Amino acid sequence: MTNQPYITCRQLIDFIADYLDGTLEASARREFERHLGVCPSCVAYLESYRRTVALGKAALKPTEDAPGPEVPAGFVAAVKRALVEQKPAT
Amino acid sequence: MSGTLPSVEATPDGAVEGLVARLRRGDEAAYEELVRLTGGRLLAVARRMLGGEDDAQDAVQETYLSAIKSLDRFDERSQMSTWLHRICVNACLMRLRTRRRRPERSMDDLLPQFVEDGHQRTPTRAWKPEASAGIEAEELRALVREKIEELPAAYREVLMLRDIEELDTEQTAEMLGLTPAAVKTRLHRARQALRTLLEPTFAGGRE
Numbered sequence: 001m002t003n004q005p006y007i008t009c010r011q012l013i014d015f016i017a018d019y020l021d022g023t024l025e026a027s028a029r030r031e032f033e034r035h036l037g038v039c040p041s042c043v044a045y046l047e048s049y050r051r052t053v054a055l056g057k058a059a060l061k062p063t064e065d066a067p068g069p070e071v072p073a074g075f076v077a078a079v080k081r082a083l084v085e086q087k088p089a090t
Numbered sequence: 091m092s093g094t095l096p097s098v099e100a101t102p103d104g105a106v107e108g109l110v111a112r113l114r115r116g117d118e119a120a121y122e123e124l125v126r127l128t129g130g131r132l133l134a135v136a137r138r139m140l141g142g143e144d145d146a147q148d149a150v151q152e153t154y155l156s157a158i159k160s161l162d163r164f165d166e167r168s169q170m171s172t173w174l175h176r177i178c179v180n181a182c183l184m185r186l187r188t189r190r191r192r193p194e195r196s197m198d199d200l201l202p203q204f205v206e207d208g209h210q211r212t213p214t215r216a217w218k219p220e221a222s223a224g225i226e227a228e229e230l231r232a233l234v235r236e237k238i239e240e241l242p243a244a245y246r247e248v249l250m251l252r253d254i255e256e257l258d259t260e261q262t263a264e265m266l267g268l269t270p271a272a273v274k275t276r277l278h279r280a281r282q283a284l285r286t287l288l289e290p291t292f293a294g295g296r297e
């Protein structure tokens with residue numbers, strides 16, 4: 001069992017999204033983790049991939065000084081007007 | 091979908107009780123109530139997808155106009171907020187697609203390169219922790235947004251819908267006219283490309 005060849009770095013990187021989603025089946029997951037055990041490059045790649053996803057989410061989350069969920073008053077009035085105009089005459 | 095828009099139905103004052111029925115009757119006060127209750131969240135979605143405030147407000151207005159027009163297709167067992175969110179994401183996508191874009195980078199340059207035996211051409215080195223990358227939090231967020239903008243549109247769209255708006259694979263596939271398998275592949279490539287673009291900021295950490 002331990003003599004089995006390792007999956008390649010290319011294969012491991014292909015599986016990362018499924019690995020992080022938890023959708024890899026048990027045997028593929030074992031092979032994925034066995035490769036990580038011997039490959040610092042893939043460990044670093046996986047970690048930087050994970051951080052990239054987190055950084056993307058964080059970059060686009062509203063900050064504290066961004067306008068909050070309150071709606072600008074002029075906007076409410078403008079949309080209401082547009083909706084009333086669109087309303088088919090009854 | 092996880093918490094992009096808290097449900098309108100869960101507002102504590104129960105203000106949405108009967109709102110759909112009133113909207114269907116064309117009640118003007120109901121229009122106003124709808125925008126007050128849901129507008130802030132939709133504007134936040136449009137701002138992060140489009141950037142500018144004017145564009146965001148236009149897209150959200152469009153969202154309400156098309157939502158009210160197709161109100162008879164709204165299934166009352168589903169959440170008004172979820173329904174509006176999807177219409178809004180779609181309105182933003184349409185806008186993004188009509189913007190003229192600069193020539194796009196080749197995706198091949200942004201994906202990892204391998205040698206014949208399946209090893210990476212250049213092994214990946216561990217990234218520095220954010221705290222020691224010498225960049226302020228707000229500066230970093232701006233940098234990441236800039237790098238997301240650099241992704242080819244077909245990849246950026248999938249990244250936005252899946253990772254930022256948190257639509258699932260099926261919903262994203264439907265909205266973009268792709269197969270679920272293509273959505274998965276594009277998302278993975280988009281993240282890899284973004285990783286490559288961020289690498290210079292974090293490279294040179296300890297082995």
Ligand SMILES: [Zn+2]
Nearest residue numbers: 008009039042
């Ligand atoms: Zn490896």
